[in-house]
Amino acid sequence: MSSLLEMKNISKSFSGNKVLSGVNLLVEEGEVHALLGENGAGKSTLMKILGGIYTKDGGTISIDGEEVQIHSVDDARDKGVSIIHQELMLAEHLTIAENIFMGREIKNKAGIVNLKKQEQIAQGFLDQYEIGLESNLRLDKLTIAKQQMVEIIRAVSFGAKIIVMDEPTSSLSDAEVEILYEMIRVLKKKAVAVIYISHRLNELYDITDRITVLRDGESVGTVVTKETKRQQLISMMVGRDLSSYYTKTDNVVNETVLKVTDLSDGNKVKRVNFDLKKGEILGIAGLVGAGRSETVECLFGLTQKKAGIIEYKGKEVAFKNPREAMAQGFGFVPEDRKQEGLFLQSDVRFNTTINIVERFLKKLLWNRQKENEIVSEKIDDMHIKVTGASQIVSKLSGGNQQKVLIARWLCSTRTVLILDEPTRGVDVKTKAEIYALIDNLAKSGMSIIMVSSELPELINMSDRVMVMCNGYSTGILKRDELSQENIMTLATTEVGA
Amino acid sequence: MEAKKTKENWFASFGRSVLAGLKTNGGIIIGLIIICIILGIMTDPFLTIRNFTNIMRQISINVILACGMTMVIILGGIDLSVGSIIAVSGCLCCGLITNMGVPSYAAIPISILAGTLVGIFNGAVISRTTIPPFIVTLAMMNIGRGFARIYTKATTILVDDELFTFIGSGTVLGGIPIHIVYMVIVIAVSALILNRTKLGRNIYAVGDNKQAAAYSGIHAKKVTMTVFVIMGFFAACAGIISSARTFSGQFNVGEGAEMDAISAVVLGGTSMSGGIGHLSGTIIGCVVIGVLNNGMNILGIDSSWQYVVKGIVVLLAVFIDYFKKIRE
Ligand SMILES: Nc1ncnc2c1ncn2[C@@H]1O[C@H](COP(=O)(O)OP(=O)(O)OP(=O)(O)O)[C@@H](O)[C@H]1O
Ligand SMILES: [Mg+2]
Numbered sequence: 001m002s003s004l005l006e007m008k009n010i011s012k013s014f015s016g017n018k019v020l021s022g023v024n025l026l027v028e029e030g031e032v033h034a035l036l037g038e039n040g041a042g043k044s045t046l047m048k049i050l051g052g053i054y055t056k057d058g059g060t061i062s063i064d065g066e067e068v069q070i071h072s073v074d075d076a077r078d079k080g081v082s083i084i085h086q087e088l089m090l091a092e093h094l095t096i097a098e099n100i101f102m103g104r105e106i107k108n109k110a111g112i113v114n115l116k117k118q119e120q121i122a123q124g125f126l127d128q129y130e131i132g133l134e135s136n137l138r139l140d141k142l143t144i145a146k147q148q149m150v151e152i153i154r155a156v157s158f159g160a161k162i163i164v165m166d167e168p169t170s171s172l173s174d175a176e177v178e179i180l181y182e183m184i185r186v187l188k189k190k191a192v193a194v195i196y197i198s199h200r201l202n203e204l205y206d207i208t209d210r211i212t213v214l215r216d217g218e219s220v221g222t223v224v225t226k227e228t229k230r231q232q233l234i235s236m237m238v239g240r241d242l243s244s245y246y247t248k249t250d251n252v253v254n255e256t257v258l259k260v261t262d263l264s265d266g267n268k269v270k271r272v273n274f275d276l277k278k279g280e281i282l283g284i285a286g287l288v289g290a291g292r293s294e295t296v297e298c299l300f301g302l303t304q305k306k307a308g309i310i311e312y313k314g315k316e317v318a319f320k321n322p323r324e325a326m327a328q329g330f331g332f333v334p335e336d337r338k339q340e341g342l343f344l345q346s347d348v349r350f351n352t353t354i355n356i357v358e359r360f361l362k363k364l365l366w367n368r369q370k371e372n373e374i375v376s377e378k379i380d381d382m383h384i385k386v387t388g389a390s391q392i393v394s395k396l397s398g399g400n401q402q403k404v405l406i407a408r409w410l411c412s413t414r415t416v417l418i419l420d421e422p423t424r425g426v427d428v429k430t431k432a433e434i435y436a437l438i439d440n441l442a443k444s445g446m447s448i449i450m451v452s453s454e455l456p457e458l459i460n461m462s463d464r465v466m467v468m469c470n471g472y473s474t475g476i477l478k479r480d481e482l483s484q485e486n487i488m489t490l491a492t493t494e495v496g497a
Numbered sequence: 498m499e500a501k502k503t504k505e506n507w508f509a510s511f512g513r514s515v516l517a518g519l520k521t522n523g524g525i526i527i528g529l530i531i532i533c534i535i536l537g538i539m540t541d542p543f544l545t546i547r548n549f550t551n552i553m554r555q556i557s558i559n560v561i562l563a564c565g566m567t568m569v570i571i572l573g574g575i576d577l578s579v580g581s582i583i584a585v586s587g588c589l590c591c592g593l594i595t596n597m598g599v600p601s602y603a604a605i606p607i608s609i610l611a612g613t614l615v616g617i618f619n620g621a622v623i624s625r626t627t628i629p630p631f632i633v634t635l636a637m638m639n640i641g642r643g644f645a646r647i648y649t650k651a652t653t654i655l656v657d658d659e660l661f662t663f664i665g666s667g668t669v670l671g672g673i674p675i676h677i678v679y680m681v682i683v684i685a686v687s688a689l690i691l692n693r694t695k696l697g698r699n700i701y702a703v704g705d706n707k708q709a710a711a712y713s714g715i716h717a718k719k720v721t722m723t724v725f726v727i728m729g730f731f732a733a734c735a736g737i738i739s740s741a742r743t744f745s746g747q748f749n750v751g752e753g754a755e756m757d758a759i760s761a762v763v764l765g766g767t768s769m770s771g772g773i774g775h776l777s778g779t780i781i782g783c784v785v786i787g788v789l790n791n792g793m794n795i796l797g798i799d800s801s802w803q804y805v806v807k808g809i810v811v812l813l814a815v816f817i818d819y820f821k822k823i824r825e
Contacts (some may be wrong), residue, residue, distance in 0.1 A: 323715075348703075357698045366693045
């Protein structure tokens with residue numbers, strides 16, 4: 001019997017730069033098949049070829065044993081392939097039903113959309129997959145996780161046989177990940193194949209049957225998940241063993257840099273208390289919606305505090321905007337790199353140096369050499385995979401985009417660096433590098449606030465962790481108290497409800 | 498480190514900018530050369546020094562506007578009011594000199610200020626609200642034109658003034674038309690702003706991703722305001738020059754100038770959605786439009802057809818650009 005999907009010898013170059021060469025992928029019916037590989041290994045590119053977004057240079061794609069030509073997204077859809085992108089492609093101001101039927105509305109003879117009928121059918125799908133939602137809800141009323149469900153339902157409603165999920169969990173909380181798993185299990189039962197891309201190895205063990213590893217645009221091999229150890233996966237992916245994953249030294253100096261008392265932004269942040277010492281890494285934990293990002297955004301002057309006191313180096317401060325915060329030595333790597341972080345149409349150089357332009361743009365002179373030196377130093381230090389400093393950032397793989405964003409803040413010394421999900425979409429090797437980097441920054445006397453949804457990361461990297469629930473800080477755990485259970489208990493402790 | 502410290506030389510650096518400009522604008526330069534060759538073969542007077550200076554004079558106003566427009570469009574905006582600003586400053590200046598007897602050395606700065614005020618208004622509204630620049634400047638286009646009409650009572654105000662005449666048609670340094678001097682100054686100022694200042698970087702940043710710009714501590718309001726004020730100032734200066742060239746203030750001066758400026762910017766490869774663009778492209782765009790106008794005039798092509806041709810050229814350029822992007 002032939003496989004459901006067979007991609008053979010796929011190759012692809014972007015303007016002479018070889019990204020995939022001779023990649024093979026075999027996926028069976030009802031299988032959850034992981035694609036694993038470092039940032040820039042070519043996972044997304046391979047899937048975009050399958051989804052009709054890019055055209056391959058060479059190789060063949062067969063579905064159900066029959067060779068197919070996929071030239072566009074519509075082609076792919078006709079052949080039963082749907083991609084759930086990391087950035088959801090839905091219209092926020094339309095209802096669930098309207099989104100599901102977007103582009104193929106059910107119309108009556110006069111050409112008027114039959115909303116009732118659409119809602120009925122959509123509801124059918126929602127019920128079938130046991131998603132407790134009404135199909136006439138507007139999308140912006142839903143959490144990201146729910147929106148993702150809708151996107152998956154949309155794919156299913158197209159009759160998808162193969163659903164690709166490119167880093168689907170990167171903005172989900174643990175509970176939401178569970179819901180996604182549940183959905184994947186239902187898809188499996190219906191013989192749909194799921195291709196699952198994630199940098200979180202735990203997830204692969206949770207949900208996938210087999211794993212295909214890519215390295216530098218070549219397939220290294222396919223393994224059965226159950227029979228493969230973590231170390232084995234990592235060495236397949238990286239090409240060598242990764243000795244130390246977390247780098248953590250004790251750098252805390254007993255000198256309070258920042259003290260936050262009863263902070264509130266009048267919205268999601270209700271009452272937050274913590275202090276930050278010099279050289280300390282303070283983790284912030286909590287479920288999605290706990291107000292973690294909102295808290296750090298308020299510290300950085302992106303929103304204004306309504307109540308409470310922020311004391312910085314012993315003086316009360318209230319930054320009206322990020323400019324003031326930056327002038328005082330604050331730095332901020334935002335959560336959503338595409339919306340809040342990067343200048344996607346501009347090149348790596350521009351993105352890296354935007355905060356320090358006065359260093360090489362002086363008196364109407366542009367010291368390119370200096371700028372290039374700064375940029376290539378960062379590219380080397382952080383092993384950013386680029387064709388050069390002039391590569392446009394939107395053409396980089398997700399993880400490398402994240403590195404560029406972090407690199408931006410390493411160009412200048414900061415007293416307090418706020419990192420919101422710093423390792424989102426970053427591969428294991430790079431994660432290890434980023435951890436070492438963070439540790440080094442702390443060693444140099446910088447104080448770090450790290451918001452993260454990855455508990456192992458918080459537990460292993462933080463000196464202390466502040467836990468939040470519904471806008472309140474529910475406790476601060478010291479290093480020896482850090483454990484998943486302790487964090488989760490505090491993360492679900494309702495205050496003043 | 499120390500050994501490598503060759504101090505960046507102003508001219509070497511300038512040369513590199515020009516080279517980079519040529520490289521990014523390869524396509525349109527080839528197009529321009531083809532047009533020139535065709536026109537050179539078809540007509541005798543096209544390839545002469547005299548005609549060349551002519552073209553330079555003809556495109557000077559558009560270059561001034563297009564330089565400002567490049568910044569506006571890279572910022573992610575658009576300014577439709579520049580043609581009307583030309584009328585406001587030009588007519589006001591002529592009125593002040595002829596009807597009120599204000600000496601020209603005072604009338605000129607006053608009128609430039611008046612024109613710039615329109616830019617200040619545009620900038621203030623656009624930077625402080627989320628009203629689209631298209632709407633704000635469209636309204637100002639009508640208001641400005643209306644005022645010019647009211648002020649001139651829909652007639653032509655003639656001016657006889659020495660300084661004014663010199664501004665409009667003088668020569669400097671033994672025969673160089675003063676228009677070329679204006680162009681060089683405006684291009685230099687704009688190029689310096691865009692490529693050699695923090696403001697320039699910030700213009701690109703805001704145009705690329707406003708939210709990310711805010712997260713990087715960029716004062717987007719101030720940047721937007723500054724750009725629209727510069728645009729207003731450039732347009733106001735262009736207004737004085739336009740009126741001086743015809744020794745008169747006409748209420749319809751500069752009508753449609755915004756479209757020529759936008760066309761030049763688009764021809765030069767600047768993205769209408771902001772964040773991407775080069776001044777060098779815009780300048781070549783201006784030359785293309787100028788050469789087309791001039792060549793078609795020499796060929797005696799009816800002005801209605803000239804519009805059609807110019808429209809097609811712009812469409813062609815955008816299509817080529819579009820397909821280039823698709824292929825990537
Ligand atoms: N449109 C494009 N133009 C040029 N280069 C591209 C383009 N898309 C991807 N690349 C390059 O192809 C390589 C593979 O990118 P891809 O996005 O497939 O990586 P990935 O495995 O998904 O990585 P990540 O885990 O970081 O998401 C990268 O080096 C990237 O720079
Ligand atoms: Mg990817």
